[in-house]
Every structure is written in C-alpha cells, then in structure tokens.
Amino acid sequence: MHYSLQSGLARCRRQRLGFTLIELLVVIAIIAVLIALLLPAVQAAREAARRTQCVNNLKQIGLAIANYADVNGVLPPTAIAAPGAAITNNFGMKTRVLAYLEQTVLHNALNFSVGLNDGPNDTVATAQVKTFLCPSDSNVPIGNYKWKNGLGSFQWGYQSYPNNIGTMSSVAGNKFDGPAYHMGVNNDNLTPAVTLARISDGLSNTAIFSEWVRGRNETPGKPGLHQVYEANLAWPGNKTTTPLDTFMNDCLASTTIFDDSGKGWDNKGMKWGNHACGEGGGYSHVMMPNTKACLFNGEGTSANHTMVGASSTHPGGVNLGMLDGSVKFLKNGVSRASWRAISTMDGGEVISADSL
DSSP states (O other), rough: OOHHHHHHHHHHHHTSOOOOOOHHHHHHHHHHHHHHHHHHHHHHHHHHHHHHHHHHHHHHHHHHHHHHHHHSOOOOOOOOOOOOOOEOOOOOOHHHHHHGGTTTHHHHHHHHTTOTTTTGGGGHHHHOOGGGGOOOOOOOOOOOOEOTTSSEEEOOOOOOOEEEEOOOOTTTTSSSSSSEEESOOTTTTTTOOOOGGOOOGGGGGOOOOOOOOOOOSSOTTTTSSOOOOSSSSSSOOSSSOHHHHHHHHHHHHHHBBSSSSOOOOOOOOTTTTBOOOTTTTTOOOSSOTTTTEEOOOOOOOOSSSSBBBOOSSSTTTTEEEESSOOOOEEEEOOOOOHHHHHHOOSSOOOOOOGOO
C-alpha cells in the first residue's frame, strides 16, 4: 500500500516535468507576440543605421566637391560640350571627384579622350563604388554589360546619388539655374563654368546632390518610385514660357511607363560615371520629392533637362547634400516654393529656416 502510493506520486512528478499542449501553445503565442513587438523596433534601428550611412555618403561627396572647387576654382562639370551643344564624351560629375573620394586608382584609370562606353574605360565603368550606393536601396538597375574587348560580360557600376541641375533650362532662360554646367565650347543654352562665387543664394541654401530609388532592370508592369513614366508633353526646346507646374502636373497625370525596349525603361541610376539625367548624371526639382519620375514624350535621357526627381526608401522624405557640405532631410510635404528655391544657385529666393 505504502509502495503503491509512493509509485503514484513518482509518476505524477514525472508527468509534471513536461508541458501540456495548452501550456506549450501559450508559450509559443507569447513568444510570437514578443517577436511581433520587437521586429518593427529592430527594423527601425536598422533603417536608422542605413539612413545614417546614406547621410555620410552625401557628406563625403559634398566634401569631395568642395575640395575639387578649392583646387580647380570651379565646380566639376556635368559633361563636356562642343559647338551646337553636342556632347563630346559622356562623363558625369562623379567621375571628376573620384580622386577626392579615395578612389585615385579609378580616377587614374579613366581615359577622358574616349567615352565611358568605350573599351579603355571598361574597368572603371563596371566598378562599384560603395560611396555612391544608398544601403537602404537593394534595387539593381542594370544587368550585364558586354565588354568590347571580349573578356566577358560584366555589370555596369550603378549609383544612388544624382547631381542637381536646378529646375529646367528651357524654362530658366535657356540655361541651367542649378549648380551645373557643361565644360568646353558651348552655345547659349549651356552656362559657363560655375564658381562658388556665383552661388549667390548661399552654399547652405543650394543643393548639389540628392538621392533616388534605383530602377529594377527593365522590370515590366511594376510601377513605383523605381519606375520612370513617359510624359504626355514633349520637351519644349531651348526656351519656353510654359510654367514648371504645367510639366509637373503632366507628369503626375501620366499612366504610361516609358518604353524604349519593349519591356519598359527601368534603369534609373544605371551608370554612376555617365552624364545623362536619370542614369548617372542629373536630377531636377520640377517634380516634388517621392513623386513620379518622367522622361519627355518621344525622348530618352538627356544631359541638360529631365523630370526625373529625388526619391528615397527612407520613410517620409529625401536626403539632400548642400554645397556647404551639410546634409538636410527634406520631408515629402516641403513647400513647392522651398523645394525649387534650394535647387537654384542665384534665384534670389528667401528661404526661412522653418520651411525646410
């Protein structure tokens, strides 16, 4: 009798060493709730770190611009022009400042006597420069690039940070109104070299670089900030009195994804060394932050006009690198007047501190 009681108690103890099914489900549910509460905080912390790195990238590029201007007396050009506004080669602003970004080897490897697409520049054209990439954006805007010397197929070096060309040259009196210019002999729609002394609006009030969401390599049927649309309006030419808002509203109304290959054009940021707006060169302040990007009807990328604007994967706005080396985060709700005022270098606008 005594033995049977002890045996029963022992069995009971052994049974209580485990969990019942209900207890196990409760524990799993508690863990799931804790994970659900913790995951957004972890993701927010990671995004904060990525955004900090993005800000640091823009600071580094801004310092490189300042050092270039100190050595050369002018800002780096966005392209090289010839009589009639033809482009003699297709190097963008970022190629000029490589030596000031601890990329001297890449800079020395560049052959400026030929184009970026030509064989002698294959190594540079396919190099990925970490400083030119926003870590919050995982999009790859371009597939393989066929080397002309037959050594194989490699990917173009892509980028997240376009330079500011202002608003639109054709609306701004047939010239760039942002801190951009084409080096070399030019006609009257291209501005002369830009010195810091010409930035009469103030270095802290003039953007030089921003960011955009990279494309996804001609991905069809997936509209979003990575995609570029085709405007209904064509580029008006060298001069027009059409208001900027007319072009902006036209782009916003577009439902046609730009298509130059039968698959849609989805290569924004495809070549960091290129001058073309929307590829490796400029962006404009025609469109507001994180709204549609457009190319003009019937026209591809250009070196001196675009409706491809600033965008980012950072919640709520975009980062802007200013000419004084600072970086500002502008919210999506920034006023239209302020957004366009910080794109111009000598517009004479008054920008209040609380408007940015």
